[in-house]
Amino acid sequence: MSEHLITPEAVGAPTAHCASCPIYNSAQLVKLGIDITGYDYVVALAGNPNTGKSTVFNALTGLRQHTGNWSGKTVSRAEGGFRFRERRYKLLDLPGTYSLLSTSTDEEVARDFILFGRPDVTVVVVDATRLERNLNLALQVLAITERVVVALNLVDEARRHGIEVDARSLTRDLGVPVVPMAARRGEGVPELLAAVADVASGAYPTRPRRLPLRDPEIERAVAALTPQIEAAFPGLPNARWVALRLLDGDESIARAVADGTLGAAVAPPPLPVAA
Template sequence: MTTNEYTIALAGNPNTGKSTLFNLLTGLRQHTGNWPGKTVVHAEGFFTYKDKQYKIIDLPGTYSLYSNSADEEVARDFIIFEKPDVTIVVLDATALERNLNLALQVLEMTNRVIVCVNLMDEAKKKGIRIDIAKLAKKLGVPVVPISARNEEGIDELLDTIDLMIRGAIQTKPIVIPYSRSIEEKIAKLLPLVKEIVGDKYPARWIALRLLDGDTSLLDALKQENHHSFKEVARYASNRSAKSV
């Protein structure tokens, strides 16, 4: 990959207009196939903006990244292991509360996030008003309102991507607080996780997934040559069992 080529991941719930945005940005410069070892469709496209070449991956539409399905595992693994330069989370402006669940999960995984609130035209028709500035302040990342099918807000989105790539935007994603007992377990797991992965992966998020018994993530991490996670996962399992 050249220094002027960057990768964007496009995440979102089904029916948020994510693929409409993907098609708008890439036009005919796209192709599809299957993810390696999966029956899940892999869509990849390209576009150029301000002398920078972008490869954009349209991740499978999911409601979460908890590895309950092949689609969720594909989306999760790409964000964690491929480390896209920017992850755009597409939300439906008419169902914002439901869609924010996925956005919050992504924000636990990476800080290079742009939240894209799509279907603003539909929200307006329904009398729904969204305070974009307040939402951005709460989430700690840029929030861009668009209507992909009407090609509205796309220039602002592209400018925001460019600013993030150039390092002109500093994000501070919201940290979701959990119950006292869970936070205590996270605190005890963090040193073990950090000892193995350092700064390569989001340690807090990994600790949470291990506490939740996410064996799929454990397998993926072991494939990334982190076999020591077997012992950490056993410790996490013991901690969780003692809380029952």
């Protein structure tokens, strides 16, 4: 716990380009109004409303942002920073949403940030008392980015309600680290920091669960479209998800394909030496 501090002082941009180098998209982040000067990694915080997302944010950053208890409370993104194992992390609180599919303003903000901002890690805060509903969002995030850590929050409250959640079973199913925590009491915070650091550095290679489609017609259409998208945007980590959005008639994704801005979702190939 002693390692996480707010680091107001600015240092140079990420130093080395290597296998564990940051993937965040600084140009795009600047466009989204986020200053990443002095930070090594960018971490986004996603989750359903009322899952204790802001509490996790505060536990990580040490900030005392007031946490409200109603949907849509986090209207604008909150920003903070923390330091762990000699690395500086910028943390962004995304609006709480139930889904990323129905394009309300909140959902678009959250989705665009994960897609185009390419955070090094996206922490999905999941409410242990309402797992099924919360996994719905987690599965959607996994379709956009593989660099995910699931913060299984409110395990203390779940226990009070007679609910026990097996984090290892979840880790197996989701293919990403799942950290049980009670953020209000600070329980699980060191473990979450370690998991975030491991995913950011690549020490923990995630194997995210694929978005299930079930319907063979849809699966066929997605399979037909995905290679084309991959050809047009080489290295795109979420071509399958983009294909699905295009099939669903998502206009903002169609625009991003048409004008090439979807290219922002592609991480540059690792360079041996930085300029």
